[in-house]
Amino acid sequence: MPPTDLTTVLMVNLLSDAYQEVQGGVPSSLTPAERAALVEYLGGHPEKKVAVLRLWQERLVWQRSDPESAASWLDNEFLSPDSLTRKEARP
Structure with missing residues (x-):
């Protein structure tokens, strides 16, 4: 589904899944193409990113997690220019 069709809540869910994956959780359901589209869109x-x-x-x-750590990950890892090549290089 293109990011323009996603609600804010669905985008949060996708980012949360991707963040949990890098924290050692279950793999995110985002395909490389979906991830690239979300990175480009945000x-x-x-204003949508905010x-x-x-x-x-x-x-x-509310979940007693660190919101600043997640914000840093979003800006410095997920949305960084080389984030897509790092993701594709993973086994």
């Missing part, structure tokens, strides 16, 4: 729509991050951080606080 990178090009800062809305998604705000909702995700609220959820993380």
Whole structure:
């Protein structure tokens, strides 16, 4: 599903799954193509990124997780220019 068809809640769910994967959790269901589309969309729509991050951080606080660590991961790993090549290089 293209990111333009996703609600903010669905984007939060996808990011949460991807974040849990890098934290040692179960693999994310995002395909490389879906991940690339989400990276491109959020990178090009800062207002949507802010809305998604705000909702995700609220959820993380409720779950007693670290919202700042997740925000850092989003900016420095998930949305970084080389994030897609790192993801594709994983076994």
